[in-house]
């Protein structure tokens with residue numbers, strides 16, 4: 001495997017100090033949308049690890065952890081289609097966790113990422129992403145970039161991803177993580193457009209979107225997000241009172257009489273899944289939430 005030293009930008013240097021990132025170029029083969037690692041979850045994972053080492057140059061240690069978590073996700077029906085399975089298996093979650101949490105990168109748990117927020121657990125990310133059924137070429141918006149893991153996952157399903165984060169220094173740090181990974185050969189992350197803003201208002205200039213995924217909890221579906229969702233589009237969003245949200249799948253459709261209908265279903269059959277709050281900006285300051 002060829003190794004190449006790279007120069008990191010300042011946000012990347014800052015991020016590398018806290019995140020579990022390596023210091024060398026690591027992807028030996030160019031990304032291909034038609035290439036996939038073995039996905040047979042009944043296997044022992046040896047073929048998967050071999051394929052990933054040859055094609056992606058990643059560490060067998062984390063690949064083994066990823067494979068084990070993958071088997072549980074498949075058993076638990078958190079990954080619905082082969083495309084979702086491929087995306088989970090291709091994303092190096094360890095690159096998006098804090099150094100001190102590296103050993104827990106594949107735990108079924110949310111983990112602290114600093115700034116009082118978290119990276120969601122792999123089962124939740126798997127199920128929420130499966131529920132929006134992303135197809136190649138579709139435009140997807142994420143509200144709540146956080147660590148960057150969710151959008152990295154989306155970038156293995158489509159080549160058009162937008163993500164918004166309200167905490168400016170976190171948005172900058174995560175931009176650095178993507179730039180660093182791109183420099184190391186993860187060219188699929190070039191398709192992720194990032195910005196720091198209040199995601200309640202979506203990303204109007206880039207919309208409308210085929211799919212929207214919201215990773216912070218709120219007591220209603222933000223009207224601007226519904227507006228920026230295409231007819232036929234799907235959104236997943238945690239809705240409910242603070243700390244007691246239910247993860248909803250919201251579908252926007254056109255009825256035969258031309259009127260727009262919104263249907264909602266619960267991804268966990270009524271189970272409560274607590275999320276980081278959907279906060280808002282007043283002036284330059286994050287203050288309170290968008291709850292009514």
Ligand SMILES: C[S@@+](CC[C@H](N)C(=O)[O-])C[C@H]1O[C@@H](n2cnc3c(N)ncnc32)[C@H](O)[C@@H]1O
Pocket residue numbers: 117118119120143144145146147148149150151164165166167170197198199200215216275276277278279280
């Ligand atoms: C559960 S965490 C991040 C999960 C993230 N998707 C990941 O992969 O790490 C939710 C994120 O939503 C962000 N957030 C909260 N309110 C927001 C808003 N109004 N606009 C944009 N991001 C917001 C938080 O700062 C936090 O980073």
